[in-house]
Amino acid sequence: MTAPRIRVTALTPRMDLGPREARHLHVLRLRVGDALRVFDGQGAEAEAWIAELDAGRAVLTLGEALGGAAETPFPLTLAAALLKGDKLSDVVRAATELGVARVQLLVTARADARDIGAQKLLRLQRVAEEASKQSRRAVVPEVRAPLSLADFRWEGQLFVAQPGSASRIMALLDWGAPVTVLTGPEGGLTDAEVAELTGRGAHAVTLGPRILRAETAPVALLGAIAAAGGGED
Amino acid sequence: MTAPRIRVTALTPRMDLGPREARHLHVLRLRVGDALRVFDGQGAEAEAWIAELDAGRAVLTLGEALGGAAETPFPLTLAAALLKGDKLSDVVRAATELGVARVQLLVTARADARDIGAQKLLRLQRVAEEASKQSRRAVVPEVRAPLSLADFRWEGQLFVAQPGSASRIMALLDWGAPVTVLTGPEGGLTDAEVAELTGRGAHAVTLGPRILRAETAPVALLGAIAAAGGGED
Numbered sequence: 001m002t003a004p005r006i007r008v009t010a011l012t013p014r015m016d017l018g019p020r021e022a023r024h025l026h027v028l029r030l031r032v033g034d035a036l037r038v039f040d041g042q043g044a045e046a047e048a049w050i051a052e053l054d055a056g057r058a059v060l061t062l063g064e065a066l067g068g069a070a071e072t073p074f075p076l077t078l079a080a081a082l083l084k085g086d087k088l089s090d091v092v093r094a095a096t097e098l099g100v101a102r103v104q105l106l107v108t109a110r111a112d113a114r115d116i117g118a119q120k121l122l123r124l125q126r127v128a129e130e131a132s133k134q135s136r137r138a139v140v141p142e143v144r145a146p147l148s149l150a151d152f153r154w155e156g157q158l159f160v161a162q163p164g165s166a167s168r169i170m171a172l173l174d175w176g177a178p179v180t181v182l183t184g185p186e187g188g189l190t191d192a193e194v195a196e197l198t199g200r201g202a203h204a205v206t207l208g209p210r211i212l213r214a215e216t217a218p219v220a221l222l223g224a225i226a227a228a229g230g231g232e233d
Numbered sequence: 234m235t236a237p238r239i240r241v242t243a244l245t246p247r248m249d250l251g252p253r254e255a256r257h258l259h260v261l262r263l264r265v266g267d268a269l270r271v272f273d274g275q276g277a278e279a280e281a282w283i284a285e286l287d288a289g290r291a292v293l294t295l296g297e298a299l300g301g302a303a304e305t306p307f308p309l310t311l312a313a314a315l316l317k318g319d320k321l322s323d324v325v326r327a328a329t330e331l332g333v334a335r336v337q338l339l340v341t342a343r344a345d346a347r348d349i350g351a352q353k354l355l356r357l358q359r360v361a362e363e364a365s366k367q368s369r370r371a372v373v374p375e376v377r378a379p380l381s382l383a384d385f386r387w388e389g390q391l392f393v394a395q396p397g398s399a400s401r402i403m404a405l406l407d408w409g410a411p412v413t414v415l416t417g418p419e420g421g422l423t424d425a426e427v428a429e430l431t432g433r434g435a436h437a438v439t440l441g442p443r444i445l446r447a448e449t450a451p452v453a454l455l456g457a458i459a460a461a462g463g464g465e466d
Contacts, residue, residue: 018251208459223453224460
């Protein structure tokens with residue numbers, strides 16, 4: 001198993017973590033003396049050890065710097081329900097700018113379409129290519145043909161944008177695991193769909209009390225991750 | 234002076250803060266024994282006192298709960314450079330969904346236009362009205378006629394989206410003050426413009442190493458704030 005990767009404000013000999021990070025270490029079943037990796041989101045990364053750990057706080061001790069590694073962000077996937085018209089192009093374009101590794105299209109109960117033609121899929125892939133060039137990324141995200149929600153699998157963490165949720169993505173984001181962000185169609189996911197996903201381990205997260213359009217939610221959520229240091233290239 | 238407002242993970246009798254929050258208390262020139270307000274971003278708010286404060290950490294003691302106050306977020310402004318075609322409509326629509334109180338248009342060195350007609354301004358105001366209704370907001374953001382960057386003033390904090398900046402908005406956001414997010418035109422702000430703004434106290438913040446289109450940057454930054462609990466209504 002690779003050592004968990006924890007984001008810290010700065011790499012200092014003694015790093016004090018707050019209640020949220022301490023809880024995260026507990027969730028990872030780590031104990032005093034366990035090794036992990038710390039990074040500051042600005043290119044510096046190092047080994048570290050847990051020196052103190054209780055319910056509300058933790059203290060880490062800095063170890064050896066990990067040679068010149070630029071921030072190695074987690075692979076980021078957008079799973080997006082099919083949308084009408086050119087809206088999917090807008091979403092793919094913005095998601096590419098914001099650093100996704102791939103876009104997985106989804107058919108959901110309220111989705112505006114049940115499928116997408118081969119031509120349209122190819123066009124979305126071209127949008128990703130073009131956006132990749134314009135945003136100076138080295139990688140072109142792959143746009144994948146639609147899956148039903150039941151057939152959809154993910155690695156690492158899945159965050160579902162859900163109005164009314166009390167959870168915030170920033171409080172849950174594990175910087176050491178792959179991340180997928182899932183957004184629904186116009187009209188949203190059904191309660192049953194959200195329940196099915198959270199039953200499989202997904203986190204429902206809020207973007208505030210307002211109702212967002214289906215094409216705004218993915219940009220806003222991916223923006224939150226980009227502002228925090230995620231996304232590739 | 235009203236007591237500073239600090240966001241915490243949860244309202245508990247003893248609240249341990251990490252290095253970032255401790256630094257923030259130092260910046261506010263607070264000392265042990267000083268009063269402040271704490272909130273959890275989910276509607277709970279209370280009085281609190283600083284019990285311990287050193288360079289790397291702080292401990293707060295919980296005081297009286299502040300009666301049933303829903304989260305009272307800071308007023309959020311988007312200051313956006315003029316853009317070509319319908320792009321401004323898209324930005325105003327998304328910004329409204331993401332909870333801005335107003336949109337201030339700006340003329341910048343590389344802006345696609347030097348001015349905007351009265352008709353077009355009115356149309357943007359209608360876009361804000363419509364988006365406000367659709368996203369079920371009680372407030373309609375005001376769209377303000379363009380100012381030059383030199384004439385532009387702000388209250389509280391100003392964040393400028395700037396590729397290559399090492400600072401992250403989440404590390405700097407003061408939950409007790411009004412917040413303005415400023416985004417440039419296609420081609421970006423000039424270095425001189427960014428220097429002038431940071432000289433007046435603005436923070437340049439990153440959205441990652443990728444180049445974002447002028448219409449993506451505001452949605453991404455406002456999305457980050459919304460995901461963290463900001464925005465109105």
